[in-house]
Amino acid sequence: MRAADESGRSPVGAVGRVTVPIPPDGPGEVLVAVRGGSEAYTAWSATAIGRDVRIVVVDSVSARTVVVERLPS
Amino acid sequence: MLFWHVPAPNEAMLISGSKRQTQDTQFRIVTGHGSFVLPIKQKARMLSLALREAEITEDCVTQQGIRLTVRAVSVFKVGDDAVSIANAARRFLSEQNQMEELVGRIFAGHLRSIVGGLTVEQIIRERSRVSQEVIAGSHGEMEKLGIVVDALQIQEIDDATGYIDNLAAPHAAAVAGQARIARAKADQEAAEREQQAAALKAEYERDTAIKRAGFLAETEQYNARAAQAGPLAQARASHEVIEEQTALAQRQASLAAQRLEAEVGRPADAEAYRQRTLAEAARDQVKFQADGSAYAERTLAQAQADANTARAVSLRDGNQELIAANRIVENLPALADAAARGMSGASLTVLNGTDGVNEMAAGVVGQGLAILQSLQRGTDPATAQDGDDRNQDPTPRIADSE
Numbered sequence: 001m002r003a004a005d006e007s008g009r010s011p012v013g014a015v016g017r018v019t020v021p022i023p024p025d026g027p028g029e030v031l032v033a034v035r036g037g038s039e040a041y042t043a044w045s046a047t048a049i050g051r052d053v054r055i056v057v058v059d060s061v062s063a064r065t066v067v068v069e070r071l072p073s
Numbered sequence: 074m075l076f077w078h079v080p081a082p083n084e085a086m087l088i089s090g091s092k093r094q095t096q097d098t099q100f101r102i103v104t105g106h107g108s109f110v111l112p113i114k115q116k117a118r119m120l121s122l123a124l125r126e127a128e129i130t131e132d133c134v135t136q137q138g139i140r141l142t143v144r145a146v147s148v149f150k151v152g153d154d155a156v157s158i159a160n161a162a163r164r165f166l167s168e169q170n171q172m173e174e175l176v177g178r179i180f181a182g183h184l185r186s187i188v189g190g191l192t193v194e195q196i197i198r199e200r201s202r203v204s205q206e207v208i209a210g211s212h213g214e215m216e217k218l219g220i221v222v223d224a225l226q227i228q229e230i231d232d233a234t235g236y237i238d239n240l241a242a243p244h245a246a247a248v249a250g251q252a253r254i255a256r257a258k259a260d261q262e263a264a265e266r267e268q269q270a271a272a273l274k275a276e277y278e279r280d281t282a283i284k285r286a287g288f289l290a291e292t293e294q295y296n297a298r299a300a301q302a303g304p305l306a307q308a309r310a311s312h313e314v315i316e317e318q319t320a321l322a323q324r325q326a327s328l329a330a331q332r333l334e335a336e337v338g339r340p341a342d343a344e345a346y347r348q349r350t351l352a353e354a355a356r357d358q359v360k361f362q363a364d365g366s367a368y369a370e371r372t373l374a375q376a377q378a379d380a381n382t383a384r385a386v387s388l389r390d391g392n393q394e395l396i397a398a399n400r401i402v403e404n405l406p407a408l409a410d411a412a413a414r415g416m417s418g419a420s421l422t423v424l425n426g427t428d429g430v431n432e433m434a435a436g437v438v439g440q441g442l443a444i445l446q447s448l449q450r451g452t453d454p455a456t457a458q459d460g461d462d463r464n465q466d467p468t469p470r471i472a473d474s475e
Contacts, residue, residue, distance in 0.1 A: 007085070007104050007155040020204040027208050035153055040221060042212045051201065063156030064216045 009035055011066055014057050016041075022049045022068070030055055030068055043068045079107035083123045085151075085158045087166065090115040102158050120162050121169060124150045124223065127177030133188035135196070142231035143188055147180045152221045160219030176220060183211040187225075193236055196227065203227070361433075368434045369413040372441075373406040380405070401448050409441035 014032045022028030022045045030043040041057070042065045049055060049070060059067040080086035086103040088110055101108075110117040130144045151161040165172045187206040188196065195202045207225045215222055230237065380402045 007102055007153065007158060009154070020208060021201055023205070026205065027212060028205065029208055037153075039153060040223065042208055042216075062216060063154050063160075063219075064152055064221060065212070 007035075010060055011039070011041060011057050012060050015071060016055055016057065016068075018043070018049050018051055018053050018055060018068075021051045024048045027065075030057070030066065032057055032066070041066045045069065076109050076112060077107050078110045078117045080104060080119055083121060085120045085122055085162070087118045087120055087158075087162050088115055089118075100159075100162070102155050102162075104153075104158070118162075118166055120151060120158060120166055122151045122153060122158070124148060125173050125176070127173045127180060129177050129181045129184055131181045131184050133185050135188055136190060136192045139193055139236050140233055141188065141193070141196075142233065143184060143227055144229040144231070145180075145184055146226045146228055147176065147222060148224045148226070149176060149215070149220045149222045152219055157216075157219035157221065160217065162219075164218055176218070179214065179218070180211065180225075183207075183214065184225075186210045193230075193232075193240065196230065197237070365413060365434065365437075369410060372409055372434075372438055376402070376406045376409065401445060404448075405441065405445055408444050409438060411441075413437050 011032050011034045014034050016030045016032035016038070018028060019031050019040065020029035022030075022043055024045070024047060027042045027044055028049065029040055031038050031040050043055070043057075044061070044065070045055075045068050047070070049068070054071040055068040056071045057066045058069050061067060078086060078088075080103060082105070084104075086108065087100050088103060088108060089100040090111075091101040104122075108117075125148075127147045127149070128144070129147060130142065133141050133143050135141060151157055151165075165175070168175070187203070187210045190206045190210070191199075191202060203225070207222065211222060232238065383402055
């Protein structure tokens, strides 16, 4: 069988943007392009990231939780 | 095909009994394509990944301790990744139609914690804070269920304490006040404009009335003038008449005066003149009489003196002629007296003043002398011719006063 099933695709490395501002000590939300669409993940970051800032997913903590960083321009 | 099962795009097919397991799950998850499902040996079930919604109505207490009844709608779906599908399948596969109810109950508790972390103002105004609280409060639990919360919409906040109304009250009051102020201002402005308009109207009315009164006055004036014109003309005419009458009266008066003058004054003057002349004549007559008598006396005295002288001379010379003449000389006063007496009875008008009187007197004396001479000629005609050859005696001679 060909691996057409993308349900196991990891969002790490995907680029997205912040939909709910990420505070330095709490979760925010990012919309990441993955599986041909865009999905919302709960995002944590070492620094506070404001709304609509482009990010890159650097790590996946759980299925719906990722660690993000600012996308270097 | 009977054994070829294809899940819909919004479904995940879960095949149990399969030996080919891609994940560590006890069943195979198939999304996006079809798969053989062997009868009896394998069993396929479909899990909908579609969007679902749960309505929650919950009494919550905010961070400030204010009791609110919140009605929210939670929109969620089963996550698209294998982990979420597996979690959701294990929990909800047999009760998919009860998923909303279950998630709603779970979410109600989360809603309490979400609202408890916020203030009323934040709930109302700060959407991002609400979303953050939703994530922080419900994410872990939802992930356990394999559910992704797309949105939580707070639809209604029932405020039993009236906090929101009170929150709004100052603004509402301010706005209402502003509205009232604006209305009052507008009213005031309108009233001002109206007053101005009324004032202008009154002014125009006043001006019109003044003008009308002015025109009326002018008309009246002209009417009065016109009305007066007749009487005035009459008065003028009568004035002229009176003037004429006055002039007439004056003329009549002057005429009467003249007539009086002529009839009374002049005769009186004439009479007075006559009287005066008569008086003067009488006075002159008396005067002349006096003069005449005085002159006669003087002449007599003179004649006497001359006679005496002649007598004295003749006595000295013994001249017979003179003696003879002496007789006549003696009679001279009597002659002169007679001549003078002849005049004394006459009333005559002497026109040459005193000279006239003298002339008269001289005339009278001259007459006396002429009489004397004629008498002498009568007595001695010889002597009359050579009177000058006689001796140069200083006989008095009365020169003819011509």
